[in-house]
Amino acid sequence: EAQVTQNPRYLITVTGKKLTVTCSQNMNHEYMSWYRQDPGLGLRQIYYSMNVEVTDKGDVPEGYKVSRKEKRNFPLILESPSPNQTSLYFCASSLRDRGKDGYTFGSGTRLTVV
Amino acid sequence: GQNIDQPTEMTATEGAIVQINCTYQTSGFNGLFWYQQHAGEAPTFLSYNVLDGLEEKGRFSSFLSRSKGYSYLLLKELQMKDSASYLCAVRERDDKIIFGKGTRLHILP
Numbered sequence: 001e002a003q004v005t006q007n008p009r010y011l012i013t014v015t016g017k018k019l020t021v022t023c024s025q026n027m028n029h030e031y032m033s034w035y036r037q038d039p040g041l042g043l044r045q046i047y048y049s050m051n052v053e054v055t056d057k058g059d060v061p062e063g064y065k066v067s068r069k070e071k072r073n074f075p076l077i078l079e080s081p082s083p084n085q086t087s088l089y090f091c092a093s094s095l096r097d098r099g100k101d102g103y104t105f106g107s108g109t110r111l112t113v114v
Numbered sequence: 115g116q117n118i119d120q121p122t123e124m125t126a127t128e129g130a131i132v133q134i135n136c137t138y139q140t141s142g143f144n145g146l147f148w149y150q151q152h153a154g155e156a157p158t159f160l161s162y163n164v165l166d167g168l169e170e171k172g173r174f175s176s177f178l179s180r181s182k183g184y185s186y187l188l189l190k191e192l193q194m195k196d197s198a199s200y201l202c203a204v205r206e207r208d209d210k211i212i213f214g215k216g217t218r219l220h221i222l223p
Contacts, residue, residue, distance in 0.1 A: 031209060042215035043157075043201065050209070058210075090156060096209055100164075102147045103211060105156035 002027045006091050006106035013081055013113055021076045021109050023091035030096040032074040033058070033103070034066065036087040043090065049074055050096065081113045116140050118214035120202050125220045126192055134187045134200050134217045142207025148176050148187045149201040151216065157201055161187065189219075197221045 004025045013019055025032065033048035035058075045058030049068040063085055065077040074093075078085060088110050092103040117139045126132040138146070145164040149157035163169055163178035163185060175188040187200055199216040206212065 033211070035213075040215070043213040045210070045212065048210060059212075088154075094211070100145070100162040102145075102149075102159055102162060102203070102205070103157075105158075107156055108154075110154075 002104070004091055004093055004104050004106040006089075006109050008109060009107060010110050011112070013111070015082055015113055016080050019078050019081060019111075021078075021089060021091075021111070023074045023076065023106060024072050025074075025093040025104070026072065027093065027095075027104065028071065029093035029104075030071070032068065032091065032093045034064070034074070034076050035090045035092065036060065036085075037090060038087050046076070046089075081111075083113050085111065086113050087111060116206075116212055118202055118204060118212060120200075120214045120217045122215070123218045123220065125222060126189075127222050128192055128194060130192050131188065131190050132192060132219065134189075134202075134219070136185045136187070136202035136214060138183050138185070138202070138204050138214075140204045140206050140212065143180060144205040144207060144209065146176075146178055146185050147203040147205070147211070148174075148185075149203060149213075151199045151201060153199075160200075192221050194221050194223065 034046040035043040044060045047066040049055045091106040120136045148160040151157040161176035168177045173190045178185045201216045202214040
């Protein structure tokens with residue numbers, strides 16, 4: 001089944017404790033992206049990647065890191081999480097052929113930083 | 115700069131028709147998407163427009179006017195399960211996809 005898999009679905013952590021949210025897709029998509037979603041603010045892009053070893057900042061990259069060493073994986077790293085990073089996070093992927101399908105989203109990761 | 119505007123909330127009655135508008139100003143244009151998102155869940159794809167005009171898919175239709183930077187999503191024969199947020203998103207020149215803040219649609223019986 002074609003899908004984007006995020007883990008974990010839920011995570012509660014403490015301020016300053018490094019964490020990684022994994023994202024993997026099995027559709028051979030070139031383009032991958034991370035978003036955070038907060039009430040009243042909608043989906044805001046954190047980082048995106050057009051292909052292996054190519055990453056770019058989105059609109060809210062501060063406090064996050066990403067890597068794209070393989071085409072299928074695009075982990076999101078919070079080196080020193082803070083409470084303002086409490087949010088619902090989505091990973092998404094798409095082809096780069098400007099087709100009609102847009103993004104396929106993962107199921108989301110609800111992160112709470114205390 | 116980038117800007118996608120859509121109403122924050124709308125209310126409609128079961129069985130009726132509702133139109134959700136979206137206006138955009140973005141860095142280039144390579145297509146407009148509408149997504150549906152139920153609370154706490156991932157967005158799911160509804161429709162895609164890249165040329166002017168109306169695209170119909172069952173109870174849902176989407177319209178685009180590139181010259182006006184305007185789109186709408188039309189939902190017919192509303193059902194209670196259509197209660198959700200509807201997200202307008204634009205793919206820009208560099209293939210980056212940016213989202214509006216979404217319209218929360220409430221359906222009344």
